[in-house]
Amino acid sequence: MAIDESKYTVVQNILFNTLSLLTLLLLAPYINSFTPPLVANGWHIDLLLAVVASFIVVYVLRWIFRPLIIPIFLLVCSVMVVNKLSDRYTFYNVLNDYKGMVQGNLNTKGSKQLDILSLYPRRVESYRDKTVRGMREKINFQDSVVRNFSVKHSLDYYDEYFYKYGKITRFLSLFRFINSQFKYVLDSRRDEYFATAQETIQNGLGGDCDDHSILMTSCLQSIGARCRIVLVKGHAYPELYCGDKEEFEIMKQAIITLFPKPAVKEIYYHELKGEYWINLDYTARRPGGPYMNDKVYALIEL
Template identity: 30%
Template sequence: MINFKNLTFQNIKQKLQVKKPWDDVIIFVLNVLISVPLFIIAHENLIELNWVFNLDRILLFIFIIIATQLILRLLRTIIIICIVLYLLVLFYGTIFGNYGFESIYEDYDSMIYTMSDNPHPQDIIISKLLPFPNKSKILSAIEYKNPRVRNFAVMAVNKHFKNTRGYSDYRTIIQCFAVFKEINSRWNYVSDPKDGDYIATASESLEYLSGDCDDHSILMAACVRAIGGTPRLIHTKGHIYPEILIGNMNDLETANFLIKNKLFVKESYGKQLHYHIDERNQIWLNLDYTATYPGGPFMSEEILGALTLN
């Protein structure tokens, strides 16, 4: 009876084993597929040490690869079962909208791209800034609840980037970038009268999509706010421009990937993202009318004030 059991176990073991060298190949492929999502989860939840050349994240990835490899080798005899279970989990995630095949591809692509092209801050905005000029007039002009402004923003959202892969995961930021594209691709700079500032409301600027820097900033802020984004205006010695809240460094990596690899590939090719970090370590991306992509170059002027729309 014992021999029969041993024989049966040996037969099952032999049937489940993959012959060399295919077992090593399968283990390697499985290792990559499993390690990438594990690294993404660890990367997003562990504190960054900010070592040069992302060495902390490189070592983390190597550790996960080695640990996964050892575990898979221990399970070599049931590797076929491991493959089936892994594919079933991914299939379930794909069907029910959780983590699936498409998510693995997106995360792997984003991870590789981010580690080879990590943006760096331009400078840091401290909290002690001067009062914002014409604050009450500008706030009144940012008519984000005006139906014309809202409808224009919705039009831009439906015109640009709707079919981007991963749209549902990064909906708000992609839609705000769609608004940026629509406004900046059509904006015509027109100076104010010589005898003083003319502050146009957002709905007024929609008539011809023309005006100076403060008119552009007001319209951009209103449209971004109208679809759920968080904008702010930056005042310099001779200029006002809008920015959008991106979030933390992980969010910036996502924005960097979307801009350079999905949404503004030609415009941002070989260029850096330009952004500020505020006193709470929140990241704000440049949306100036002079930029052809979100995070385009700043105009080199001293920052005097910031006006945030919460």
Template identity: 30%
Template sequence: MTIKIPTIAELKEKLSLPKPWDIVVIFLLNILIAIPTFLIAHQNLIDLEWIIHLDRIIIFIIILVIIQLLLRLVKTIIILIVFLYLIALLYGTLFGNYGFNRVFEDYRYMVYSMSETPNPQDIIVAKLLPFPNKSKIINAVDFANPKVRNFALSATTKHFKEFRQTGDRRRMIQCFAVFKEIRNRWNYVNDPKGREYIAYASESLQHFSGDCDDHAVLMAACIKAVGGTPRIIHTGGHLYPEMLIGNKNDLETAIYLIKEELFKQESHNQQIHYHIDERGQIWLNLDYTATYPGGKFMSEEILGELTFN
């Protein structure tokens, strides 16, 4: 029995679609490819902050046109391209970090953040001034103390446990859970008159009381205890904690989670406040005066910062 090997022309004919379905499939495939491509471009290109995000609209249109032209060039094997694209997303969904769900979530976070008005502050130059009581504060942030670790763990089981995420997003949500638990329980109490008293984080867990530096120490220790990166900001007469969010893409995720999932009531019609450091990293305000992560700054004067990597 003779096996007939199809020619290239015959293969192209079998893999091509009849008109007008080829046009429809090319358009749908264009949209499917353009969205993740645009997300990558959006995350890595400088935001020109044009009115109604016109720069992003132009970028998306350019990507659509380029992909449309490329797909028309290879339309004779369009079925194979569709199959390979779906296989790639399916593999990412099952075994990797980027699949159908991640594309949908990234797009949703991006669109939502573009409709919001966050409130970034000026870039902070590290080590502006010597940090007051630096060694005492570093020692007080005893994140490895079992009491601190266990409290932080209990906060993550008490709040937002139903939100199933992985990796950096799970860590972000767990840090927000720590913020919520401390914020709900904190009672502001002044230091003894004429004395600067800095309580260890494990000590503050007994009564959840103290002044701004005690709160900053406790928050920083608990954030650190669940894998986050905190820092404490010095403004002269006030100390407050911040947590590292990451890059612009991570900020979009944080904004959506805060305003639409985790702190919807507290952040209603409110802005998200954060700082951008000299390396372009974004830090979210966690002061005790804020009712949600990224609440309004109590003091905007920056004299120094102390990071706990």
């Protein structure tokens, strides 16, 4: 049954077309928030497919009865307003998702870190032995204080994206809380002290780079993440395991979407034998921020 254009005035048709377009633009990201990430040859196509699905929905509604688009548009807007009150998917997320799609497909680059550890392993040095052993002994992701702290703050942010990114939202929420609250405090001048995650939580999230790395890896592992600590000249930082190339692309898109300001231009990572790891240093404002230096001399695998 073809749509009878003649029974509507020019003004009515303009109104219906405008509302149809707005409904499509609002509906597509909302549908996309419930679909898993889809990557094809490095391109993120999930939102594009959601736009196509929304177009079909809007077209069918218009085909059945064109004025039906008015209550549908009002319904979509009402859902967004209610979500705003309950701190879920809102108009801001719609804009952010479109921006993230453009950045993820066109602007943001992956910046693989080439360091000496990737090129050739060095002979173990005594200082390295001492540092690795000291830090490894302080990592305890089974501690109840650490676990409860981690679960609590993994729920602070990004819950509206859980259906789309799953556990990644929990990892990035926890990262955001720790990095926004952590304060740098020097060790004593004489000794290198490694604090457990429980100690750092109890002291109000203060410590040096070693303490931050132990805290971040312990907390993330307590909620199911895989982490490691990288030791470089004069510094230590944690890394989060992303998985293979496709899983890394999904992580990258999640970071672009969940950390929109400032715009993500590059994601810094290590890759070896198809395994991708991103930087979680306290010096970076977001996951995958720049590395301080490439003088890597040890990895603490956990």
